[in-house]
Amino acid sequence: MANALPYKPKPGEIPTQPGVYRFRDADGRVLYVGKAKNLRARLSNYFAPLHTLHERTRRMVTTATSVEWTVVGSDVESLQLEYMWIQEFSPPFNVRYKDDKSYPYLAITLADEAPRVIVTRNRRIPGARYFGPYPKIWAVHDTIDLMIKVFPIRTCSDASYKKAMATGRPCFPGQIGRCGGPCSMKVTIEEHRAIVNDFVSFMAGGDARFTRELTSRMREASAAMDYESAAMYRDRLHAIDAVLSRSALVLSDDTDADLFGIAEDELSAAVQHFVVRGGRVRGVRATTIDKELDISGADLVDQVIQRTYGGATPAEIPRQVLVPTLPDDAAELELWLQERRGKRVSLQIAQRGPKADLLRTATLNAQQALLLHKTRRTSDYTARTKALTDLQTALDLDEAPLRIECYDVSHLSGTNVVASMVVFEDGLPRKDQYRSFGVPETTDDTDSLYQVLMRRLAHVDRDDAVADGDPPGDTRGDESSGAAASGASDGDPDAASDLDEAPVVTERKRPRFAYRPQLLVVDGGAPQVAAAARALEDSGHTEIALCGIAKRLEEIWLPGEEYPVILPRTSEALYLLQRLRDEAHRFAITHQRKRRKRDITTVLGEVPGLGDARIKALLKHFGSVAALSKAGADEITELPGIGPKLAAAIEQRLAAR
Numbered sequence: 001m002a003n004a005l006p007y008k009p010k011p012g013e014i015p016t017q018p019g020v021y022r023f024r025d026a027d028g029r030v031l032y033v034g035k036a037k038n039l040r041a042r043l044s045n046y047f048a049p050l051h052t053l054h055e056r057t058r059r060m061v062t063t064a065t066s067v068e069w070t071v072v073g074s075d076v077e078s079l080q081l082e083y084m085w086i087q088e089f090s091p092p093f094n095v096r097y098k099d100d101k102s103y104p105y106l107a108i109t110l111a112d113e114a115p116r117v118i119v120t121r122n123r124r125i126p127g128a129r130y131f132g133p134y135p136k137i138w139a140v141h142d143t144i145d146l147m148i149k150v151f152p153i154r155t156c157s158d159a160s161y162k163k164a165m166a167t168g169r170p171c172f173p174g175q176i177g178r179c180g181g182p183c184s185m186k187v188t189i190e191e192h193r194a195i196v197n198d199f200v201s202f203m204a205g206g207d208a209r210f211t212r213e214l215t216s217r218m219r220e221a222s223a224a225m226d227y228e229s230a231a232m233y234r235d236r237l238h239a240i241d242a243v244l245s246r247s248a249l250v251l252s253d254d255t256d257a258d259l260f261g262i263a264e265d266e267l268s269a270a271v272q273h274f275v276v277r278g279g280r281v282r283g284v285r286a287t288t289i290d291k292e293l294d295i296s297g298a299d300l301v302d303q304v305i306q307r308t309y310g311g312a313t314p315a316e317i318p319r320q321v322l323v324p325t326l327p328d329d330a331a332e333l334e335l336w337l338q339e340r341r342g343k344r345v346s347l348q349i350a351q352r353g354p355k356a357d358l359l360r361t362a363t364l365n366a367q368q369a370l371l372l373h374k375t376r377r378t379s380d381y382t383a384r385t386k387a388l389t390d391l392q393t394a395l396d397l398d399e400a401p402l403r404i405e406c407y408d409v410s411h412l413s414g415t416n417v418v419a420s421m422v423v424f425e426d427g428l429p430r431k432d433q434y435r436s437f438g439v440p441e442t443t444d445d446t447d448s449l450y451q452v453l454m455r456r457l458a459h460v461d462r463d464d465a466v467a468d469g470d471p472p473g474d475t476r477g478d479e480s481s482g483a484a485a486s487g488a489s490d491g492d493p494d495a496a497s498d499l500d501e502a503p504v505v506t507e508r509k510r511p512r513f514a515y516r517p518q519l520l521v522v523d524g525g526a527p528q529v530a531a532a533a534r535a536l537e538d539s540g541h542t543e544i545a546l547c548g549i550a551k552r553l554e555e556i557w558l559p560g561e562e563y564p565v566i567l568p569r570t571s572e573a574l575y576l577l578q579r580l581r582d583e584a585h586r587f588a589i590t591h592q593r594k595r596r597k598r599d600i601t602t603v604l605g606e607v608p609g610l611g612d613a614r615i616k617a618l619l620k621h622f623g624s625v626a627a628l629s630k631a632g633a634d635e636i637t638e639l640p641g642i643g644p645k646l647a648a649a650i651e652q653r654l655a656a657r
Contacts, residue, residue: 007066008047014040019071020081023064023093030089031064035082037329039069060093075332076339083310095269095289095303104140106131108153108200114161114181114189115196116154117144129315131203131282150214150236151199152180153192203282211237251279251354257320259350260304261362263370264289264297265578270370271304272362277318281358286365288373302327305347309337317341322350322359383572384427390573391519394565395558397545401519402426405456406580407532408523409439409448410588417442419452420588423517424580436591446531449522453535460516460541517544523581525550525557525564533559549577610650614641618650 019039023032023046036042046053046061053061072078086094109115111127119140123130148155156164156179160171164183174184182189218233251257261272268290275283289300301323309317317337327333330347337345350356388400404424411417417439423430437455442448520536522528529548536542547565548557554574555564567574621639622631636647 016040017071021069026065032093033085035078076335079336083306154181155179255279256318259322261366263366270366272365297325298327387572387576403517404519405517406521406584408584408588409445422584450531457539519545522548529557
């Protein structure tokens, strides 16, 4: 492959003004759309030497056969043009959004003569005002049922409304008191429009005003001994309270904001969009994103903002937009949002306080959504079958790897070195066969990996394996039984021979540790794969396939190969390997943390007069082992029940640790 692209523009041809650029393939299809404050500076990044580009960027520029650009007058105009072209061309190398589902909305058809409230998933009703989205459709119906008790507006269909107005007989919902429109013959069209406006104002966050007004009317009616009206206002207040109780006040009641929690990895991202109006979360929207090119978190925020508000009405754009990272063109995005809203809009990072807490909640939800998205990919039978088949093809295996074991090494600044082994069979995790390994002495991660694999491979296909399936001294990883907390290293090397001398015929309740994997996966690149290959060779098991997955570029490394295998971004095989790697890393970290906690508890337990209750109180008070180790005797005595003598003993013992 040539190191220079044949369609690379000549020096000086690309302008330095802001603009939008498009890469096209040989058929003229738009592959990628991007914007830049300086077109020459941005495009020069794509025409750097090919070997320096990210693999997916390299694939895009080599697939393209031409690049074109359009100069605009300002950065805000480039935002608008980029959004328009992305919507028009749906470029395959731009981020692709996948809503988890089609969300239900509460909509008021303001363009109708007598507007009605409906539940809909259609976001294109002319003149409609939308509220939501809601996570469950029953939540929208419940909200409407409560709201029409306070704001009796039309709920009947257009056909029922026309028939009722023509015949003079109320529609069926009107006859049973569930429709308060003009067809019920209780209000005029003008009066109904006023009630609809109040309904919209309430849903937009004006709940405090209506609560005050209804309370005042109820008291006035009660003072005038109009108890029937007072009871009606009371019931409406109860209905309002019921609606508000479903959406707790999380921020000040004058806050209108949208919060975006984002979790991402190299290939995918999940976005949780919290809609806050009047200080209450009025809607939540979850979106997953496929990333084709390697884009930064700031660029991803930029794309999310454009996509969310590009087609929004002015009423749907809030005063404040809170994001985890500010894009480089944050000022231009603010101007773009202000032009669309017609009022001031601020784009900010929530640093502290309730807004930061809510943003962390949104981010946590995004992390869980991303994990669920990847888990569903590996849990689906069709996807699992395709993943195993694709993996067999990509790694040139003789058979599909029905049993895969993945290994990861974790340590704390070179201490507390542990390793994890996770097992997937038929593309699904087998947590009862997870194992943890302690590594007492090692030089580096590759040496740790070699030691662990030698210990594990010593038990492949052994008929005299330990009856419960564990290699002597290592830790079973059945998380459901809670046994994963232990971290013992290798035990008595003669344990297996003892079993040979006194064989006992028992029924194996769990699969043997001796089962042979078709594929070993290690977390890392060429050095880790080389160490694992050496372990396979030294143990005499070169028939087992091996690969490594490097996190930076999601490359698949094979033993003895100079260059990695690059799986397509949408490959089910890549998702399976990612899931294996992430699960091994999680299991190793969990095991290491439990070992560290056990170690510090053991150390503190050696201090005379310090029991379990005080140890727990110390760790809870200081929050971490590091903070406790740095604390002086004076700080330790602040804890109730610990005097100066005991505090000095604790300080001395931790210093000697």
